Each structure stands twice: as structure tokens, then as C-alpha cells.
Amino acid sequence: MMTELIEKYGRAQLGIDGNCGFALIGPDLQEGESVFVEILEGREPDNQLVACKEALKRLRLKVGYPELNFYFGPSHPYGG
Numbered sequence: 904m905m906t907e908l909i910e911k912y913g914r915a916q917l918g919i920d921g922n923c924g925f926a927l928i929g930p931d932l933q934e935g936e937s938v939f940v941e942i943l944e945g946r947e948p949d950n951q952l953v954a955c956k957e958a959l960k961r962l963r964l965k966v967g968y969p970e971l972n973f974y975f976g977p978s979h980p981y982g983g
Contacts, residue, residue, distance in 0.1 A: 905966045908935060915962055915971055917955040918978035924954030926962040926973065938962040948980040955979060 908928050912935075915928045922942050929935015938961040942954040963971045975982035 905936065905968075909966065909968055909971065913972065915959060915973045916976040917959060917973050918976035918982065919951055919955070919980070920978065924951055924956075924958050926955065926958040927976075928962065928966065928971070936962065936966055938965060951980055 927937040
């Protein structure tokens with residue numbers, strides 16, 4: 904399933920959900936793979952960016968694909 908997700912979507916979405924940064928590969932949480940990392944208090948959006956970066960790092964390890972690219976989703980401070 905991991906290989907299928909990588910082949911179909913090609914990159915992970917980075918975003919913010921509540922007090923966590925996340926990295927997601929797939930169409931949604933039910934069908935994809937994701938990792939959430941809690942955002943430390945203070946210095947936002949810096950801490951949001953750190954949480955998303957850590958989530959991406961952990962997702963890359965989880966799916967076994969260290970070259971996994973990413974994009975900033977609509978909920979990310981850099982997203983649109």
C-alpha cells in the first residue's frame with residue numbers, strides 16, 4: 904500500500920490541524936498514511952514549521968522513502 908500511495912500521489916502534504924503539524928500522503932487520513940507532531944507553545948509560526956518538518960521526517964521513515972517530496976497544504980502557514 905505504501906508503494907501505491909507514493910506512486911499515485913508522489914509527495915506529502917504538510918499542514919496544521921489543531922495543535923499539531925502533520926505530513927500526509929494520500930487523499931485523506933482514512934485512506935492515506937500520516938504522522939502528527941504536537942506544536943510547541945510560543946513563537947508561532949516558527950514552531951508550526953518545526954512540527955511539520957518533524958512530521959515529514961517521521962513519515963519518510965514510516966513509508967521507507969527518504970526522498971519523499973512535499974508541498975504546503977491549505978492549512979499550512981505557507982500554503983494557499
